[in-house]
Amino acid sequence: MTGAPLRVDGVSHQYGRITALRDVSLEIAPASLTGLIGPDGVGKSTLLGLLTGAKQLQSGRIDVFGGDIGRFSHRRRIAHRIAFMPQGLGKNLYPELSVHENLDFFGRLFVHDDAHRDARIRHLLTATGLAPFPNRPAANLSGGMKQKLGLCCALIHDPDLLVLDEPTTGIDPLSRQQFWELIASIRRSRPHITMVVATAQMDEAAHFDSLVAIADGQILCSGTPAQITARTATDSLEDAYRRLQVNSRPAEPLIVPPQDDGEDEEIISAYGLTRKFGDFVAVDDVSFSISRGEIFGFLGSNGCGKSTTMKILTGLLPASAGEAFMLGRPVDAHDLEARRHVGYMSQAFSLYGELSVRQNLNLHARIFEIPPAERRRRVNELIDRFGLTDCAAIRADALPLGLRQRLSLGVAVIHEPSVLILDEPTSGVDPEARDDFWRLLIELSRRDGVTIFLSTHFMAEAERCDRVSLMHDGRVLACDTPARLIAEASADTLEEAFIAKLKEGEPAGTSAPIGMPEASTEQAGHALFSLERLTAFTRRETIEVLRDPVRLAFAVFGPALLMIVFCFGISLDIEDLDFAVFDLSQSPESRAYVSAIEGSRYFNPTAPLTSPEEGRQRLIDGKVSLVVEIPPGFGRKHLTGSPVDVMATVDGAIPFKGETVEGYVAGLHESYLAEQRLERGLDEARPARIETRFRYNQSFESIAAIAPAMPAILLIMLPAILAATSIARERELGSIVNFYVTPTNRVEFLVGKQLPYMAIAFVNFLLMAAMADWAFGVPLKGALTPVIVGAFLFVWASTAFGLVVSTLTSSQVAAVFATALASIIPTIQFSGLLQPVSTLEGGARIIGSLWPASYFLHLNVGAFTKGLGWEGLLPDIAALAVFGPAFTVIAACAMRGQER
């Protein structure tokens, strides 16, 4: 089976209206190293995603190891033979986990026994030179180390097919060299392994067995590197690729005219700049100076401190130490005037994607207060000069990357600055677009005398600068013209010079690659369901939650905090209401009547009224909730038994409060009359006595109902949100690809990630139950065991509900709000909190009875306040037992096993 080639046959792929791949067919020989070459955005990553089964095949067929990768059963069978490292530094790693924990997680997915796994991890770490830092979190590794760790994780299960997507983009040249040495040693020790690598860097592709050049979703040509250069009659692959592009212009060589001499005015200078983030030193004692009209480059890998230095110069970040001058003035974040002379283009595309090209230019012109006539002229000129005429009305985020970069540059020069600071302005664009961009830069520098300070991780680009500064780990290794740097290191290229400088700083021999360990004899990972894989996800999720202070705080304290707020907030026991009297009788009898109201715990008197209008005003102001008006002659009529009306006006704006106040008044009135009758010795019995008994809660305090309801309300929402975000987070960060390409099945993935949140939610429940008793005086009157069983079933249901929502949402924010919206309404309105389920009608009744919170709320109120035991609570427990498994099944069915 290993001998079967990979065969791609007529594969096309669309993202909405954008076509990523167009009828691609190719064959990859077993045990070869094949490269997919081409700049960003041509469809390389899509093709690799399809090849590994991470992406869902839309049309065409791909055979891997003698079977159709589009078939679920085949994917399952071969998943353990494939390893995939997606694009982006450390994309398949878990940043919070340490080096060892990352490897351990991947090891567990493939069910190795402990001893075996440990041996293999140790071997891989030694081979890649990572052995000295097993406990360092992946987030704190350098780009090169991240990629090595990513490779280790891909190799842990000894795959037959290794797929690497731009593994060396953005890492320093020494690490890059070491990475390829590592790949070579793997191929030596495991000769049958097939490797497919995508790269945008043509120089490294020259060493591959065969190449497939891709442009615009189509294959331009394939063959060995020598065949390709021969066919295009070029010297280098980069030129060959350019020649192959369909509508390529004849390659004009880009020549940087020499800088005019004589201008030695210092425009930017930095002395001992240092910037620390906590313990991490991002920029370490950096000094340099740039003179007028110069193109000055910072060359270094991602995360070496280039961007941070640039941010310090623009005043975005304060320096921890050292000083910097721009145009002869010290850099100061509050100096708005200085910013008028500087144009800045930050690393990521940072224009407003929703605005059109012209709107973006206009907005920035307005910010710089360019007068309208001048503004129109400038904007038109820039659109014309930067070749944006055809797309002036198009939204910026709909533009291809190359045009966007030009727009960013246009925006940065709209105010004709004398200094331009460009942070990685050309990363990701194809060579042709990069050359176009450079022509603009050269024009700005040589014609307009603009000083340009740019950063890059491309050697070819750095070679075009007047002077470059080689950066690594926050330090400047060397700073001079490219020619002198090369000469000084007696190297042939700038890259070699850089590597030589890097080696000076590094203790020798730390990462000399040694042979890769032999394959483990056991080939595991076939089992349809594996408890070990499930617990691997549980372990990892637990570690991640414990290391994320915000999520942990939300998970642990959120429910308790909200319970306190709700218990105090939702109180329906209204007392101490202010009322006022307009007493026209002023008799002992009227005063007695008023004092009956005053004497109750419900009402507090306020100053007596002098007119009915005043009473109305006080009601409007909300100063009183009740106005009592006693008519003239009340005392006399009262004594003689002639009928007399007392007027009580209640603030009815809030219906519930109004009704409650009316009830209080009516009750007080009745008891006043009864007292009067007693006083006068009239034992004139009423025909019947009506005895009202408030069951379960004699004192009728709302806390007795609210406190036990809280676990149901809060534990449906918060754990569901956490479970939903944990899945959405993997989608957002991209690590979900590990689920797509490993033998993990949906239940293992979902339930594995759900378990920690279930445990947290269960602890929350115990905490809330304890709070109900100790803080709010609502102890459990009924049986404990059924409550525990119910709580367990309920947290299962609520976290599984979160999983269901997560299958429908792609971002964490959407997961939070969708879960909150989907759970709040049925919980608050239809689960019996405000209105007992027995009083609901129609749709509300149906929703209420299909929602787990209804049963858990009922169970808790029953157990805490009504004091019920097993027998009374069993129906609720039985209902709750259905939800968890049902939601889990729904989530597993709705979860996609591949990316679209």
Add this chain to the structure above:
Amino acid sequence: MARLRRILWLGLKEMISLSRDWVMLGLLAYSFTFGLIMEATGTSTSVNNASIAFVDEDGSPLSRALAAAFMAPEFQPVEYIAAAEANRAMDRDRYLFIVAVPPSFEADILAGRSPEIQVQVDATAMEQAGIGAGYIQNILAAEILRFSASPVGARSPRVNLVLHSAFNPNRDTVKFQSIVSLISHITMLTIILTGAALIREREHGTIEHLLALPVTPFDIAIAKIWANGAIVLVVSTLSLLMIVEGVLQVRIEGSRLLFLTGAALYMFSATALGTFLATIARSMAQFALLIILTIMPMQMLSGGDTPVEGQPDWLQPLTLILPSRHFISFSQAIIYKGAGIENVWDEFLAVTVLGLALLAGSLALFRRSITLVD
């Protein structure tokens, strides 16, 4: 002047951005139309469709007349159960109220023996239990009185209580709930819109880009506040006129202009709160969690859903620092009671001062928050 123009343009940029964000537009449109209508008509806080059972051990014409007196919409049709079932039925939540008429009840009344009729109330149903018990007592008393029609003693006091309900005599819960919902949607959307706009700029790096231009954090914050505040103000005005007054037929007693002026002031403090929360959160996901932990308590404690008077005494003064409490209070005064500026100026002032404090807080944290992105 130049600065004002900058703020104006930055704000207009916000509006263009929002006009292309279909998700947010959808959320706005839904909340202020269907969401509002559903909430306003979906719940009733007064007794409605309450379940009631009779344990009729008398079986007389009187006891049947008593049962027949309970009618819709307040009550479901009365069900008859046996005395032995009563406890169990209430444990199971089958009935909220159970009325027990003892044997020979009618005969005892006729004989003047003043028998006792028992009403059991499930006190765990807080909103319905208290009010419903009052209803039941009144209904039973009236029926029994009519049956016995005993003459009243000559010298007994005949004081009659005439109850008026000012402002909302019909106990119209739609009127109440529609305004409460409108207010809570205003709060939620203003905070989410402003906060999300700020965090999105930070995550896309555009805020950094802006700060490298001659723009101060103050300009950015004010632009967001006026633009998002204006958007929500326009949408909520439309909702008030078209949904609350139009579809739900709620009458607004006071001046619309006064209410909208107050709403604009509140919008200022809510946008400032949104900005404040966004400067604390490091990512959109954290912002979302933070929103849950702040908006829900705010809504709960501001007196919209349950009266502020129900809170413990120590808590009531503390909730005065919530802008939403003042907003709810003056909105209710204007809309239900027809209050004028002389009644609500102090609350307008409170909302403004709180907004200024929040704005000052978020500006203080603004620059620091940008460096947190990485």
